[in-house]
Each structure stands twice: as structure tokens, then as C-alpha cells.
Amino acid sequence: MQYKNKPIDNRELTKSQSHIIVEIIQYIPNAVLSRTIIKKTTGNITALSFDAGEELSERTSPFDNYVQIIDGTAEIFINEIKHLLKLGEGIIIPAHSTHSFNANVQFKMISTTIKSGYEN
DSSP states (O other): OOOOOOOOOOOOOOTOOOOOGSSSSSOTTOEEEEEEEEEETTTTEEEEEOOOTTTEEEOOOOOOOEEEEEEEEEEEETTTTTEEEETTOOEEEEEOOOOEEEOSEEEEEEEEEEEEEEOO
């Protein structure tokens, strides 16, 4: 994912080393940050933080994507239907559906994209 004027950290987390998931990414004023946890050809796991007032515009992905909120509350639109997710809640964004994210308040999430299983 590329964000206009937004910092991205593509380095994977160190393997076999424990971490506190909510602490691997920080908030930065007026920014959406992305931190790679694992990146493979079959999928990836990414942590993102959104400062209040930030958004990711509508997009589609050819793959299923699971997001889980690890701090705050997120407003997620999937095929124009609004979902308000709170701390600990998750949702599957189906492949080929339009989706966007709004940060009415700061939030952090984990995004897991699965790229296998689409051979049919």
C-alpha cells in the first residue's frame, strides 16, 4: 500500500522475538502509518495507525482481507455499507469489494491479506 505523504516501514518484524502488537506502530499527527509484520507472496500482515481525521480512500483488492482493531474505533465502509469496529473487533473484507477507512478518532489495526486460494 502506498499513502500520499505517509510513512511506510516495509521491514518485517524480527522473527522468534515477542512483541506487544499495539506498540509496534505509533501515531503521528496528520498521518496514516504502515508497518510490515510479515510479507510473503501468498499474503501479508500489516499494522496501520490512523490519526484522527485521516482516511484511506475507496479501493478494491482481488484478495480477502481481514482487519482487526487493536486500538481505538474505526469506521470502515465495505460496498458502501458502514461498519463501526471497536477495540478487539474484526471483519473480513471480501475480495473484489470496494472499501475505505475513516478515522473519526485515532485507531490502529492489523490487516491480514490472503493471496492464495484464488486459483479457481
